[in-house]
Amino acid sequence: MEYVVVGASAAGINALKTLAKLAPNDNLTLISKDEAIHFRCILHHYLEGSRDVSQLNFTDANFIEKNNIRWLKGVSLTAIDTSTQVLTLSDGKKVVYDKVLLATGASTFFPPVKNIKDAANVIGLRNLDDAIFIKEKLPQVENIVVMGAGLVGIDAVEGLLHYGKDLTLVEFGDRLLPIQLDHKASQRYQDAFAAYGVKQRYNTAVQEVLMDETGKVKELALSDGTTIPCDLLIVATGVRSNVQFLEGTPVETDRFGMLFNPLGETNVANVYGAGDVSGKNPIWPAAVKEGIIAASNMVGQKRVLTDFFASKSTMTFLKIQTMSLGSPIPADDTYQVEIRESPGQYKKIIHKDGIITGAVIQGDLSYSGILTQLVKEQIRIDKLKKCVFDINYSDFFNMTENFEFGFCTD
Structure with a gap:
């Protein structure tokens, strides 16, 4: 075969x-x-x-x-x-x-921005060749712009923090990691990157790549009418x-x-x-x-993908750990939101009709295991007899007739 x-x-x-x-x-x-x-x-x-x-x-x-x-x-x-x-x-x-x-x-998807596909020193960060290209260019550039504040864009920023370059992050959305995080969780990362000197431009788009006489990118024209210097543009827009x-x-x-x-x-x-x-x-x-x-x-051994939540991300940037599950923002007022905060710790669960549709855990991720169990076992949290954030692993140790462990209901 x-x-x-x-x-x-x-x-x-x-x-x-x-x-x-x-x-x-x-x-x-x-x-x-x-x-x-x-x-x-x-x-x-x-x-x-x-x-x-x-x-x-x-x-x-x-x-x-x-x-x-x-x-x-x-x-x-x-x-x-x-x-x-x-x-x-x-x-x-x-x-x-x-x-x-x-x-x-x-x-890498290069959006329809004027000159973005023609200018030199414009690259994505999708594979090893991209990373090698970026690293080889570092001695020759001073102003680096990362276009897109998703997971790849933030990876790029963190990887370049320690080279002493002028780093700018440009994001069309209103916050960092807008798909994975809500405003509060995003803000913690935004503050941490700002402390490293990273300039951040949200609600802003790149409208044109301006080139020098050799065809290299030299500036970016932004949607707010300003221009910023750029020797190397890293595209991370999807x-x-x-x-x-x-x-x-x-x-x-x-x-x-x-x-x-x-x-x-x-x-x-x-x-x-x-x-x-x-x-x-x-x-x-x-x-x-x-x-x-x-x-x-x-090879003829039947297996089916049934145990995966469609949108789950675990990330660590600047030593801050976060897990995102589903949508971090409720779609409308029919969804309920549960939040618990403590120093360095943020937990948020979004649910409707007792079914978890989204969550953000930032700080200590030990609770993410409990959360995963709740989702995997399709446990309706509106039926819980204790606060969802007080659930622990012992609550799952209920022996069934098949000698399997289920969720305790009494």
Whole structure:
């Protein structure tokens, strides 16, 4: 059996680990643009100098060799013929598959800003090549602007804090991490970054990239009518799934990316998907689970993705730990909000009809385990006999008739 995995990030590599375990006697092929396996979520550690390239690898050093994986690196997938089950690569090579996992991920989205795609020294922070480019440019630049205050943008800022550069963060929303955090949790990070000298511009958009005579970015024109100096622009305004190779094929997509079900199956036999190629749930844990599940089903061991909350993020910036679950802001007045605060600690739970729809935990994350259990077990918190913040693990130790532990109700 010829198993082919396209993509060497969270979904693809964890799928390969699963295939190597479940189908050790079959042929495994990895195809990737990346020439090194690396953990994208810690690229800022490479920027700040606390890790080298080898320390970004999240597999065993000899993972590829030990599992006899054929790795075609530095190439991308340009076409797939689902009728003949043949992949065409950017170097012209053809690869035949019996079953293929498309885990091609996503690329930095460059918004429609004048000159943003033409100016030099404008880059995303999506892969190791981006991080290497940024680090190589640091001796030549003084004014660095990060466009977008999402997780990737904040990673970039933190990774560059200690170089003595003039750092500015520009965000269209009204706060840092607007998708993951509410105003209070965001403000703690904003104050912490301000203490490091980071300039922050919220409710502001970049309208034009101004270039010098050599074509390099020199200034940015902002929506408030001001201009700011910029020698290096890091774009972190979102991603777009890598699905160009699916054009003209029967594999279904939507406006976000490729479609696949909870088993990792697409609408085409022997073609599977996992990770950011879907354009949804663009976080590492989701991609890991989807890769494992898809690979299991590729070898005939049925597994279904059922235990994942669609929007969950755990982050640590400037030694401040935070977990975000679902939406941090209630959609309307029909939602109830529970808050408990203490020095250095902030807990907020949003629920409707007893069902948790969002939460923010900042400071001590020990409560996040309890919260995860409440969500996983689908426990209605309006039926609890104690305050939701006073629940502890012992409350779950109620033996059922199947000798499993459930939630105590008496």
